[in-house]
Amino acid sequence: DAGVIQSPRHEVTEMGQEVTLRCKPISGHDYLFWYRQTMMRGLELLIYFNNNVPIDDSGMPEDRFSAKMPNASFSTLKIQPSEPRDSAVYFCASSLLGAGKNIQYFGAGTRLSVL
Amino acid sequence: AQSVAQPEDQVNVAEGNPLTVKCTYSVSGNPYLFWYVQYPNRGLQFLLKYITGDNLVKGSYGFEAEFNKSQTSFHLKKPSALVSDSALYFCAVRDMKYGGSQGKLFFGKGTKLSVKP
Numbered sequence: 001d002a003g004v005i006q007s008p009r010h011e012v013t014e015m016g017q018e019v020t021l022r023c024k025p026i027s028g029h030d031y032l033f034w035y036r037q038t039m040m041r042g043l044e045l046l047i048y049f050n051n052n053v054p055i056d057d058s059g060m061p062e063d064r065f066s067a068k069m070p071n072a073s074f075s076t077l078k079i080q081p082s083e084p085r086d087s088a089v090y091f092c093a094s095s096l097l098g099a100g101k102n103i104q105y106f107g108a109g110t111r112l113s114v115l
Numbered sequence: 116a117q118s119v120a121q122p123e124d125q126v127n128v129a130e131g132n133p134l135t136v137k138c139t140y141s142v143s144g145n146p147y148l149f150w151y152v153q154y155p156n157r158g159l160q161f162l163l164k165y166i167t168g169d170n171l172v173k174g175s176y177g178f179e180a181e182f183n184k185s186q187t188s189f190h191l192k193k194p195s196a197l198v199s200d201s202a203l204y205f206c207a208v209r210d211m212k213y214g215g216s217q218g219k220l221f222f223g224k225g226t227k228l229s230v231k232p
């Protein structure tokens with residue numbers, strides 16, 4: 001398996017623009033997580049899905065952020081409009097719940113710079 | 116409420132010496148505990164986990180961790196550190212009180228491990 005695949009790896013945009021981050025989880029995994037990592041705040045869970053349904057979005061910073069999972073193999077995290085304080089590395093992770101599982105597998109991340 | 120504390124922002128050790136990265140946790144039910152490692156410009160990689168059973172858990176790259184229920188700790192250890200172990204290490208916990216569909220992990224802030232030759 002290729003692991004969790006995120007695109008793009010790097011994104012540079014201007015304030016006010018829409019940004020879309022993409023994630024392909026590991027095939028067969030039933031959980032998908034979006035995290036944000038910054039030096040100041042560390043690793044923050046933004047939202048997670050179970051079987052394509054959002055379970056907990058309490059970490060989404062504000063209405064400018066939205067996430068979707070239209071099917072088991074694809075998810076997006078959208079920021080509209082983007083602001084400089086959104087600059088961070090965004091990680092997607094997937095896991096399979098059940099006895100002996102529970103391990104989250106992370107993608108390589110998308111480094112977002114909002115100018 | 117669930118939480119994880121990694122009291123040290125940075126740990127410095129000499130190559131060949133033993134290393135310990137500390138982690139304490141707080142949960143309502145029984146914990147599932149994890150250690151992850153992050154190398155520069157990479158995602159987090161799973162190292163090891165404690166679910167149940169033997170309190171000493173062995174993982175990848177020669178790392179091990181000891182679960183101590185009375186001290187609510189899960190310290191990461193390695194008998195002999197390598198320069199290549201230098202990375203950011205994260206402890207995480209899942210509260211089994213919220214079993215079933217609750218897959219959320221709570222991560223610590225991370226500890227930077229620096230191993231000098």
